[in-house]
Amino acid sequence: MLESLFLNLGQHDSLSDEEQSLLGDLMAGERSFAAGQDIVASGSRPVYSTLILDGLAARYKVLADGGRQFSSLQVPGDFVDLYAFLLKTMDHGVIALSPCRVILADHSKLRSITERAPHLTRLLWLDTLIDGAIHREWIVAMGRRSKVSHLAHLFCELFVRLQVVKRTNGMSFHLPVSQAELADVLGLSVVHMNRVISALRNSGVIAWANHTVTILDWRKLQQIAEFDPTYLSMTREPR
Amino acid sequence: MLESLFLNLGQHDSLSDEEQSLLGDLMAGERSFAAGQDIVASGSRPVYSTLILDGLAARYKVLADGGRQFSSLQVPGDFVDLYAFLLKTMDHGVIALSPCRVILADHSKLRSITERAPHLTRLLWLDTLIDGAIHREWIVAMGRRSKVSHLAHLFCELFVRLQVVKRTNGMSFHLPVSQAELADVLGLSVVHMNRVISALRNSGVIAWANHTVTILDWRKLQQIAEFDPTYLSMTREPR
């Protein structure tokens, strides 16, 4: 059941049997959320952190004028709020964009891992660092890429991340979001989001129908996006 | 000399004498950089992490069309690349925006801290988590705030962060950046950056001259920015 987690953490450095069993002991208490439900509420002080087993979730913040901005997308094998273990108070919410199955990690158990399993601690720390690296990449995309390039970059990133946890199907992956939700990722109006999607479609590099994105020309998509996966740290080396 | 670091880490939880001495032992090898110099090069694999003692630095990425985007600003007491300890390869650069005095932390020593000092490890981890929280706040600002509000938010954030490390002077702080550099923070053209700055000035909440920002109306600035400092985790509690 924790296969996604093992694939995710294990891609960066090898996980010993003991570490796998520590993780098995850590993760307990499966839950499900319907699309649109909050997985973690803004302002709360969680006593456990949440790992996605299945589904798509997003961190978000809502401003006074009602505008919503997603600050990340979370796929199976991702901790959505591992940082709450140390940050204590959630300054934003996490919402299920599709039906989500999750499993919980008690903060007290996480703490004892930091006391007793330094290497596993470093891997969990690394997981949050990659989170940060993705944030930085998003900032660059929002600030200086064209909107089409930004969208292309997002698709590249999602494809690679989903591939790691075996959720791609050839060059396709499931993307259960509406154009309005995607607009809240890129920070655009729905109308303009639609224009940007049309442009990327018309360039012939992707197809998107029935909540499924298909990459028709991976090389060209990468070029449009200037995608360099270095920031995802997908090499296995001692950490 | 490490006062800024102690102020920074110590604001979240108390640092024992032993931890302070571990940090003193960790940080060694002072260096200086002129404004405009790279402190850490993109693509490099650092063997130490860098702490700012004095000056202003920024993480950045340059795109193929020459556009530059800063993904963070770093003030005294900040590690600019603590994450390189685990991420290994820099996927972006770090530049000195003003003359910078820094001090280094050997990755081998950092590693031994994770093996022997769990609480200090958690505080260092926390430091990188706050980094991530700031990134998320920037994403929200870039996506859904008006440009004036974004700028106001940035000033609120800088003021509060600088206050922690005692680098404010009343309601003023030193901001040694040109409007062009600030444009690379917000992701705007220089011309529009100038318009936005003028608008915020004209609203009477800030003054900015001689590289010094003065907050004339803190309450109103916060309102414009919808600034809520929760994400900076400025409460001292067990971590």
Add this chain to the structure above:
DNA sequence: GCGCCGAATTATCAAATGTTAGCGCGCTCT
């Protein structure tokens, strides 16, 4: 099969933002 509803798409116009160019100020170098 029919009608309803949410989502996608298009059209039109308005506002925000970018581009290019130029001016002026204050600084430094000679």
Add this chain to the structure above:
DNA sequence: AGAGCGCGCTAACATTTGATAATTCGGCGC
């Protein structure tokens, strides 16, 4: 003192993006 230069600032115009509204499309229940 004069020239050069970086930087702030403004103007004029082009392009991108947003707002509003209408139309189409597709799934789903009756």
